[in-house]
Amino acid sequence: MxxxxxxxxxxxxxxxxxxxPRALGVLGAGLSFLLNLYLFLTHPGGxxxxxxxxxxxxxxxxxxxxxxxxxxxxxxxxGLTVFLGALVAQVEGRFLGLALLMSxxxxxxxxxxxxxxxxxxxxxxxxxxxxxxxFYGGEGRVRALYTFLLFTLAGSLPMLAAVxxxxxxxxxxxxxxxxxLAHPVKxxxxxxxxxGFALAFAIKTPLFPLHAWxxxxxxxxxxxxxxxxxxxxxxxxxxxxxxxAIPLAPEGFSELQGLLLFLAAISALYGAWVAFSAKDxxxxxxxxxxxxxxxxxxxxxxxxxEGALGGLYLLAAxxxxxxxxxxxxxxxxxxxxxxxxxxxxxxxxxxxxxxALALFLFLAMVGLPGLSGFPGELMTxxxxxxxxxWLTAMAFLSVIAGAAYALTAFQxxxxxxxxxxxxxxxxxxxPFAALAVAALVLMGVFPGFFVKGLKPLAEAxxxxxxxxx
Amino acid sequence: MTLLVLSLFSxxxxxxxxxxxxxxxxxxxxxxxxxxxxxxxxxxGKPFALGPYHVDGISQVFTLLALLGALWTVxxxxxxxxxxxxxxxxxxxxxxxxxxxxxxxxxxxxxxALSLPLYALATWRRGEGLEAALKYFLLGALAAAFFLYGTxxxxxxxxxxxxxxxxxxPLYALAxxxxxxxxxxKVALAPFHFWTPDVYQGSPTPVVLFxxxxxxxxxxxxxxxxxxxxxxxxxxxxVAFSVLLGNLAALGQKEAKRLLAYSSIAHxxxxxxxxxxxxxxxxxxxxxTYVLATGLAFAVLSEVSPDRVPLERLKxxxxxxxxxxxxxFVASLSLLGLPPLAGFWxxxxxxxxxxxxxxxxxxxxxxITSAVSAYYYLALGLAVFxxxxxxxxxxxxxxxxxxxxxxxxxxxxxxxxxxxxxxxxG
Numbered sequence: 033m034x035x036x037x038x039x040x041x042x043x044x045x046x047x048x049x050x051x052x053p054r055a056l057g058v059l060g061a062g063l064s065f066l067l068n069l070y071l072f073l074t075h076p077g078g079x080x081x082x083x084x085x086x087x088x089x090x091x092x093x094x095x096x097x098x099x100x101x102x103x104x105x106x107x108x109x110x111g112l113t114v115f116l117g118a119l120v121a122q123v124e125g126r127f128l129g130l131a132l133l134m135s136x137x138x139x140x141x142x143x144x145x146x147x148x149x150x151x152x153x154x155x156x157x158x159x160x161x162x163x164x165x166x167f168y169g170g171e172g173r174v175r176a177l178y179t180f181l182l183f184t185l186a187g188s189l190p191m192l193a194a195v196x197x198x199x200x201x202x203x204x205x206x207x208x209x210x211x212x213l214a215h216p217v218k219x220x221x222x223x224x225x226x227x228g229f230a231l232a233f234a235i236k237t238p239l240f241p242l243h244a245w246x247x248x249x250x251x252x253x254x255x256x257x258x259x260x261x262x263x264x265x266x267x268x269x270x271x272x273x274x275x276x277a278i279p280l281a282p283e284g285f286s287e288l289q290g291l292l293l294f295l296a297a298i299s300a301l302y303g304a305w306v307a308f309s310a311k312d313x314x315x316x317x318x319x320x321x322x323x324x325x326x327x328x329x330x331x332x333x334x335x336x337x338e339g340a341l342g343g344l345y346l347l348a349a350x351x352x353x354x355x356x357x358x359x360x361x362x363x364x365x366x367x368x369x370x371x372x373x374x375x376x377x378x379x380x381x382x383x384x385x386x387x388a389l390a391l392f393l394f395l396a397m398v399g400l401p402g403l404s405g406f407p408g409e410l411m412t413x414x415x416x417x418x419x420x421x422w423l424t425a426m427a428f429l430s431v432i433a434g435a436a437y438a439l440t441a442f443q444x445x446x447x448x449x450x451x452x453x454x455x456x457x458x459x460x461x462x463p464f465a466a467l468a469v470a471a472l473v474l475m476g477v478f479p480g481f482f483v484k485g486l487k488p489l490a491e492a493x494x495x496x497x498x499x500x501x
Numbered sequence: 502m503t504l505l506v507l508s509l510f511s512x513x514x515x516x517x518x519x520x521x522x523x524x525x526x527x528x529x530x531x532x533x534x535x536x537x538x539x540x541x542x543x544x545x546g547k548p549f550a551l552g553p554y555h556v557d558g559i560s561q562v563f564t565l566l567a568l569l570g571a572l573w574t575v576x577x578x579x580x581x582x583x584x585x586x587x588x589x590x591x592x593x594x595x596x597x598x599x600x601x602x603x604x605x606x607x608x609x610x611x612x613x614a615l616s617l618p619l620y621a622l623a624t625w626r627r628g629e630g631l632e633a634a635l636k637y638f639l640l641g642a643l644a645a646a647f648f649l650y651g652t653x654x655x656x657x658x659x660x661x662x663x664x665x666x667x668x669x670x671p672l673y674a675l676a677x678x679x680x681x682x683x684x685x686x687k688v689a690l691a692p693f694h695f696w697t698p699d700v701y702q703g704s705p706t707p708v709v710l711f712x713x714x715x716x717x718x719x720x721x722x723x724x725x726x727x728x729x730x731x732x733x734x735x736x737x738x739x740v741a742f743s744v745l746l747g748n749l750a751a752l753g754q755k756e757a758k759r760l761l762a763y764s765s766i767a768h769x770x771x772x773x774x775x776x777x778x779x780x781x782x783x784x785x786x787x788x789x790t791y792v793l794a795t796g797l798a799f800a801v802l803s804e805v806s807p808d809r810v811p812l813e814r815l816k817x818x819x820x821x822x823x824x825x826x827x828x829x830f831v832a833s834l835s836l837l838g839l840p841p842l843a844g845f846w847x848x849x850x851x852x853x854x855x856x857x858x859x860x861x862x863x864x865x866x867x868x869i870t871s872a873v874s875a876y877y878y879l880a881l882g883l884a885v886f887x888x889x890x891x892x893x894x895x896x897x898x899x900x901x902x903x904x905x906x907x908x909x910x911x912x913x914x915x916x917x918x919x920x921x922x923x924x925x926x927g
Binding site: 086087088089090091148151152153155156158159162166167177178181182185186188189190192193196197200 | 834839840841845846849850852853856857861864865868869871872875876879883886916917918921
């Protein structure tokens with residue numbers, strides 16, 4: 033079942049790359065979303081649908097996949113965001129094919145139960161991301177591409193050393209997650225192993241000061257926002273810290289916890305600060321992403337169950353609302369051929385429904401209670417407060433700043449007086465809006481339903497740290 | 502068996518060459534190499550010894566790789582002279598011998614037997630090629646002298662001519678060091694790499710393909726045997742130099758063959774990591790992925806032009822010929838070692854060996870330089886998609902082979918477990 037869910041978008045992606053029409057891609061994204069929704073709704077708890085096939089059994093590598101509560105939640109949000117993108121992004125079939133391919137690889141990444149297989153997907157996802165940027169990016173794409181590539185590889189190749197060391201030094205018989213968890217790395221080497229992981233995942237979170245690849249990546253990507261939405265989903269750092277880096281070398285994490293908490297709080301504040309002065313949509317969203325991931329990372333690094341739970345929920349929710357906002361920016365670009373915030377004026381008069389959709393998305397990002405951003409943010413800050421009140425206060429400032437930058441942007445674009453004419457929602461944008469709003473509200477009102485599978489994982493995570501510290 | 506087939510065909514074809522037409526001769530050469538391949542596969546996993554000639558696992562795996570390289574070269578080349586094919590055949594015979602003996606004297610003979618034809622092949626294009634070939638010849642002769650000197654000292658230190666004899670003392674260490682230098686020239690380990698960029702750039706592309714695949718395979722087989730009792734400390738220096746210099750120098754290259762020459766230096770450094778534990782399977786797999794990927798890259802380049810190929814001339818190749826363009830793209834990514842391509846597993850396996858041997862410093866250096874290499878591999882791989890007016894006049898067979906090898910690289914990346922047991926059994 034899991035394998036099917038991973039292969040389905042990859043298969044459709046390859047078909048589209050061979051030149052099949054775009055409509056087939058929308059169908060593929062829809063099927064993938066429905067399958068992922070089904071997997072999420074029928075998730076029985078624990079690790080469902082485990083699969084273990086030999087890859088290189090001689091050295092302990094297995095195609096091991098499984099769906100625990102965390103993976104199931106991300107399956108749902110990835111399926112949803114990609115489907116939203118497929119619905120509205122007016123791009124050619126091959127572009128959508130690359131996006132589907134990437135979403136399949138991301139699903140593999142979230143379902144992997146073997147460290148090396150996780151690494152495989154972590155790296156492989158890079159290829160479609162690069163190709164999307166290369167083929168469909170803007171003027172400065174080559175520069176952005178190299179920045180992105182070199183940042184990613186500078187992190188992920190040292191991580192390969194950490195992957196090898198985690199098995200060799202911990203004495204685990206294989207790279208399977210349960211084996212590795214039973215043999216965590218101890219002693220002085222733990223710090224080095226953790227550092228190897230931490231560098232890669234901090235880049236992918238992204239944590240200040242390793243975020244420099246992200247703004248050009250978004251600015252140069254195709255204005256439709258499809259690649260950006262996928263790129264947002266690719267920010268798997270917080271998840272990877274939670275699933276792999278911290279549990280495999282808890283002693284190493286304990287030594288660096290203070291520094292990481294500090295960096296997370298700085299990221300939250302810094303991202304919000306820069307977002308406030310951003311001139312165009314994509315820069316705003318890129319830095320808002322840095323800020324939000326800082327908050328999410330703060331929760332995970334706090335080592336408390338609430339914090340970790342909140343951080344992961346925020347990560348999942350932000351995939352939907354940030355992805356949605358990027359796609360919305362793409363809609364605006366198609367209407368008015370600009371992404372500069374200052375060039376839009378008073379769009380709410382000619383396009384009330386579009387403006388309402390934007391308001392929902394912005395408010396979710398701000399963390400308004402009742403929408404999907406709030407529960408994660410609240411739990412994160414609650415958990416982090418237990419660990420370090422001062423840093424939490426700093427991160428909290430970023431939440432306030434978030435309200436400032438997001439609402440200022442919204443106000444400028446939609447409410448200020450202006451005479452710009454534009455179309456309201458049309459065609460496939462209606463289901464897009466309905467689905468997005470439904471997801472935002474449901475994730476905001478019933479967070480308990482979405483995190484029930486996460487709770488035991490977060491508690492186990494906190495227990496590892498309690499025992500390791 | 503393999504030896505018999507190769508030497509019979511070499512001798513017979515030498516005489517035959519004067520009487521038959523060149524296209525027919527080419528077919529005979531392919532037949533000879535294929536029969537050698539067949540005989541190798543038929544006796545796979547069965548050791549055989551006759552005097553100093555010793556067929557074992559290492560010999561079979563690395564001969565297989567050399568034969569693949571030779572077949573590819575012969576298939577690719579469009580030479581109007583029969584000597585070309587004959588020289589490839591003789592060099593292949595030398596490679597098989599080099600991979601199949603522990604006797605240092607026989608190794609030296611084999612080393613020369615594979616080098617002399619290559620010197621001639623390198624001059625195939627006059628002019629610039631001549632200078633490169635002269636460099637190759639002089640440095641090669643120097644390397645052989647180092648090897649011979651090492652052999653003599655080895656005999657002095659251990660009273661034995663068998664590579665892999667354990668020993669101790671400064672004389673023994675010096676002997677091993679000299680043998681290492683001699684073979685290091687052949688596999689292009691820095692700082693014995695000076696010939697590589699010039700020769701790769703100046704020689705005809707099919708010949709470069711042969712050098713990059715066959716010679717590396719055979720010489721690494723010998724290195725495995727020489728380094729069996731334990732690696733000299735100096736190897737760490739060679740590895741560090743190779744991965745640093747190869748990757749950094751490749752960054753600024755504007756010509757594809759020169760770029761791949763530096764890449765081959767870097768790859769020699771990565772492969773040498775496997776010498777620490779002497780794991781022939783890991784090294785064999787790495788070489789297999791390397792032979793396929795670098796062979797594919799050179800094969801595509803040779804369809805674009807038999808001469809120099811500036812990166813500019815590759816622009817637009819994908820639009821001109823999608824199969825060749827994709828082939829070069831896949832080859833670049835595999836050389837970079839990005840999963841899910843075969844090159845990743847090659848890297849993974851040799852890096853594991855380095856980890857087992859506790860060489861964490863070298864491992865981290867190798868990984869960081871791998872990240873650096875992304876820059877130029879991507880420049881090479883993405884050039885084909887850019888706007889430009891690349892020209893190519895591929896033959897249908899070349900396109901088919903490009904597609905097949907590209908698929909093989911992907912397939913090996915997804916199920917590397919399928920060939921590893923076979924390599925280990927050899």
